[in-house]
Amino acid sequence: MSDSIKKNxxxxxxxxxxxVALGAVTFAGIIKPQLKExxxxxxxxxxxxxxxxxxxxxxxxxxxIDSAYSQIKPLITSSGSDQREISLFTRELSDLYSKxxxxxxxxxxxxxxxxxxxxxxxxxxxxxxxxRSILDFILSLEEYPNPLRIEQFxxxxxxxxDDIQASFLITKVVAESxx
Numbered sequence: 001m002s003d004s005i006k007k008n009x010x011x012x013x014x015x016x017x018x019x020v021a022l023g024a025v026t027f028a029g030i031i032k033p034q035l036k037e038x039x040x041x042x043x044x045x046x047x048x049x050x051x052x053x054x055x056x057x058x059x060x061x062x063x064x065i066d067s068a069y070s071q072i073k074p075l076i077t078s079s080g081s082d083q084r085e086i087s088l089f090t091r092e093l094s095d096l097y098s099k100x101x102x103x104x105x106x107x108x109x110x111x112x113x114x115x116x117x118x119x120x121x122x123x124x125x126x127x128x129x130x131x132r133s134i135l136d137f138i139l140s141l142e143e144y145p146n147p148l149r150i151e152q153f154x155x156x157x158x159x160x161x162d163d164i165q166a167s168f169l170i171t172k173v174v175a176e177s178x179x
Contacts, residue, residue, distance in 0.1 A: 072147070073175060082112055082119065089121045089172050092148075096140045102129035105165070121172045122151070128158065128165040141170065148172050 086109060097104065110122035127134070134155075141148050152169035 085119070085174050086112070086121055090123060092144070092146065092172075093123060093125065093170065096144065097125070097127065097137055099140075100129070100133045100136050102127045102133045102137065110169075117175065119174045121174060122169060123171075124167065124169050126165070126167045128163065131162050131164050134164060134166045137166075146172070 090107070090109065093107075105126040105128060106124075107126075108124040110124060113120040113122070127137070138150070141150060149171050150168055151171050152167070154167040156165040156167075158165055
């Protein structure tokens with residue numbers, strides 16, 4: 001009886017050994033490569049989702065920029081030749097400072113600067129007057145409906161009380177016409 005029990009145990013142990021060996025070979029040959037491939041594809045899907053999220057964010061930013069540009073475009077669109085634009089810009093500034101109690105010392109029209117998508121008009125103005133009048137001029141530039149920018153600003157005190165000399169470099173951006 002002990003031989004038959006021993007043979008049955010050996011058979012059982014042999015079957016278990018073969019099953020474990022087949023399981024190990026199956027796992028190493030089939031399941032493990034599939035798990036690695038699945039992990040690689042999941043990482044790829046996550047990277048693609050991240051890229052998609054970045055692209056959607058970029059599109060939202062582009063839409064906001066386009067929206068802002070469409071609001072500003074009528075204010076900066078060219079209305080004619082360069083000479084006409086400079087004349088219009090000079091007239092706009094003249095209208096602003098002629099209402100104030102300031103003495104204009106000089107108005108110098110600087111050369112037009114052509115950028116890739118726009119032109120920049122620049123005028124240097126030197127004026128003197130009461131400090132309140134100079135501040136009113138700055139305020140009128142800020143509140144002006146068309147966008148104007150003070151690039152440089154220089155103040156010098158004069159010998160008269162509350163009287164100053166100011167120098168401004170004022171620029172205006174004009175978009176290239178679509179025609």
